[in-house]
Amino acid sequence: MNNRIVTLDEFILRRQKDFPFASGELSALLRDIGVAAKIVNREVNKAGLVNILGIADAENQSGDIVQKLDLYANDKLIDCLKNSGECAAVASEELEDIVTFSSVEGKSPKYVVVFDPLDGSSNIDVNVSVGTIFGIYRRISDKNESATLEDFFQAGTELVGAGYVIYGTSTILVYTTGNGVNGFTLDPTIGEFCLSHKDIKIPERGNYYSVNQGYYLKFDLEMRRYIDHCSDHNMGLRYIGSMVSDIHRILFQGGIFLYPNTRKYPQGKLRLLYECNPLSFVVENAGGKAITCQLDRILDVPVKHLHQRATIAIGSPAMVDEYKEFVERYSAVPTFN
Numbered sequence: 001m002n003n004r005i006v007t008l009d010e011f012i013l014r015r016q017k018d019f020p021f022a023s024g025e026l027s028a029l030l031r032d033i034g035v036a037a038k039i040v041n042r043e044v045n046k047a048g049l050v051n052i053l054g055i056a057d058a059e060n061q062s063g064d065i066v067q068k069l070d071l072y073a074n075d076k077l078i079d080c081l082k083n084s085g086e087c088a089a090v091a092s093e094e095l096e097d098i099v100t101f102s103s104v105e106g107k108s109p110k111y112v113v114v115f116d117p118l119d120g121s122s123n124i125d126v127n128v129s130v131g132t133i134f135g136i137y138r139r140i141s142d143k144n145e146s147a148t149l150e151d152f153f154q155a156g157t158e159l160v161g162a163g164y165v166i167y168g169t170s171t172i173l174v175y176t177t178g179n180g181v182n183g184f185t186l187d188p189t190i191g192e193f194c195l196s197h198k199d200i201k202i203p204e205r206g207n208y209y210s211v212n213q214g215y216y217l218k219f220d221l222e223m224r225r226y227i228d229h230c231s232d233h234n235m236g237l238r239y240i241g242s243m244v245s246d247i248h249r250i251l252f253q254g255g256i257f258l259y260p261n262t263r264k265y266p267q268g269k270l271r272l273l274y275e276c277n278p279l280s281f282v283v284e285n286a287g288g289k290a291i292t293c294q295l296d297r298i299l300d301v302p303v304k305h306l307h308q309r310a311t312i313a314i315g316s317p318a319m320v321d322e323y324k325e326f327v328e329r330y331s332a333v334p335t336f337n
């Protein structure tokens, strides 16, 4: 048995060699994200030890400005991507507008990156797993000019790569460039992400469903019927409140994650650009499915603004299909509440 460790950088370079005309820019970008993930991981792990959990812009005892971890993660990702010269601009869940980068060493980068720097950040204070989600698009605008909003208003089908990092019992980076999904576990002793989950395939079905059932009475009839069906069939409920963590479990054990429209969030809560599209790209590439509660494929949904929200049903293919049948069957039934 060959037990030789394959690091993330090595894996990315090997993959690049499979494409004779690849320029190496996408590989460099993925490596930059890997570096940012290590820096964020370091801070997430010591969050309980240092006084970093305060309110944004609060001062710590030595008079330094302390940032909330999600803002810290946001800044680190931007720093890593800005300095590499492989990224023309970023859009982040934490920022109102896109941030464009000036050219580094005369390079004209052809990619833009979207990310949610620390998804599930409301969990940090209680030591529950959080994650970073990212997606990479080839830009549409002239690459000798500044990137524009239209570079970000591309449907998820145009993603050239996407992934996430989960800061959990171990730190794992999962990514795909549309050619298999692979996972890398951070070995803290050598400071490297090492290939640990090769060619991930989502199970056809799973034993768990994942939804904030506390909102049950606020869901539409078809969603309530589907949840009843899951419960009737003795499925377990697992909901972490951190989408990356829920999706990570579903990727390996199967299941379905649902975030439908509620009265508070008529369009759904989750962001299309930073959460739904990248995670749908990963899940689809692992053999799963992802649709809106209106039954459109997530990756086909037109992106009209940076912070657009979407409803989502994502996970094992047989379970997403089953959910779809419930919507088709019950959404025609009139409700009187």
Ligand code: AHG
Residues within 6 Å of the ligand: 118, 119, 120, 121, 122, 123, 212, 241, 242, 243, 244, 269
């Ligand atoms: P945040 O990053 O603000 O904590 O949001 C987390 C997201 C997502 O990761 C999670 O699945 C969902 O919001 C949880 O929302 P509810 O608390 O409404 O269930």
